Amino acid sequence: MKLPGRDAIARQPDEQLVRSRVRLPRKVVHRPIQQVGKRLAMALLTLVVTALIVWADRDGYHDSSGHKVNLLSSFYYATVTLSTTGYGDITPVSDSARLTNIFVITPLRVLFLIILVGTTLEVLTERTREEWRQNRWRAALRDHTVVVGFGTKGRSAIQTVCATGLKKDQIVVVDPSSKVVDVAVAEGYAGVVGDGTRSDVLRRAEVHKARQIIVATQRDDTAVLVALTARQLNRAAKIVAAVREEENAPLLKQSGADAVITSASAAGRLLGLSVLSPAAGMVMEDLIQQGSGLDLVERPVTKAEAGRGVRETDDLVVSVVRGHRVLGYDDPSVGKLQLTDRLITIVRASPGTRVTPDIRPLPRD
Known part of the structure; x- marks a missing residue:
């Protein structure tokens, strides 16, 4: 089996490094466009309420142009007042209108500004908040399980270890596909987008503090490099890897894997056993499905x-x-x-x- 050299991996585009970041599971929140739409609706509602209040007390206002304050003038006054522009062409002259401005319209103006400023601040602080969450996550993460590859093998391995009582917040998934990591995060696991053969990607997964490392990549050569890199970063962790071809198993063990599972051979043996004895095949399948039977x-x-x-x-x-x-x-x-x-x-x-x-x-x- 011909393995790609380290130089070939180092020549990968810088975009891979940019996309290599930690993604943590979070509570379901509205999409950004929904959040902006919600705040916009609140701002418009505040504007409408203010205009209706002014129109209800329209006799207490004076228009410098000499016209009566109608509904359109009320919306105009509400707009320039809430935005703190204040042209002064429409002014409250009665005591009731002035009291309304003090105790009702001024709080509405403050609320209007809070809505607008809050939207801006939320956008500006989102990245800072995410970095703070990641730093707190890294500080608390110990003796976790890192799963490199979230395909069929990786999913099955996670289901098995979770059936034994391992919590989802103790599992970190590493996969080069951003969409795959998004699926893992949606299921409650922390995810790192990036190539598992790179030491900087594995460091983002805190592999040096991991207790177990599961290598479930699609290619055998990738599995060898992942196991080699992971063993260099963590001498004490238990590394279990899967390969397609049985001839590559010794190479994986030399690279630092404690146990190697040959997926193709294992599936073939189970198929052969099921042909000879379907009942025995059912028992074996039951044994490898943790948490039932x-x-x-x-x-x-x-x-x-x-x-x-x-x-x-x-x-x-x-x-x-x-x-x-x-x-x-x-x-x-x-x-x-x-x-x-x-x-x-x-x-x-x-x-x-x-x-x-x-x-x-x-x-x-």
Whole structure:
């Protein structure tokens, strides 16, 4: 497999760097054009109310041109008054008109200005507010999960980890497509637009503070570069990657991935198993769908289980993780369970409950 060099990646357009930014989920708000339209309607309503107030007390106003104050003159007076222009050709002369200007029209003028100035200030402060939200998000983010690639594999991986109890605010999605990141943000995840092979993009996702990194890119060469870059930024995180071709799995492990899943081979094995035994295929599919039916769970050995055999535990144990080795339940070398062991068991997923596995990265040589 021929991998693109770092120089080729560095020659990407600067537009990619500009679009590489963090997007955080936020409450549903009106679109900018809707916000402006709403404020414009409020300003027009204030203008109409003011004009009607003046017209209702039109006998208390004097027009320097000698004409009576009609409805058009009332709207004219309201316009120049609310905008603080004040030409002085129409003036209140009666006590009631002057009191109305003091206690009614002046507050309406202030409200009118607040509406206009508020719209301008909101536009000017939007970017500052967004930067403040991002800084606060970065400061609070710890031990999160970074998912590079929000395609079918990335979505399925997120659904699985969320089924174990991981919160959405602990997941950061990285994808080069702005539209894809928008979809992820709409679903409640933080998103970073950019190429996951670039260290600056992964830093925006706070990958150096991440606990787990899932590489679910569309191309195997991209997955290798992502894993290599992520491992350089974070030596302790657990990196799990997916590849299409099985021959590329060793290269990914050399690049720093702790576990590599061959998507094409895994799907093919499940297809073959379903042909030989549809029931067995259904059971396997149930096992890999976390949160329903039967679940595969990795958990530590309890004090009560230490010193016992695998068959003496309450759960159905499939394998025992001891150090760097994964031993079958019937492996003679398992012997008695130790407190440092971890068990991979099959449990029944109870409705409404979630099991949060204690996931820890494997020791690296």
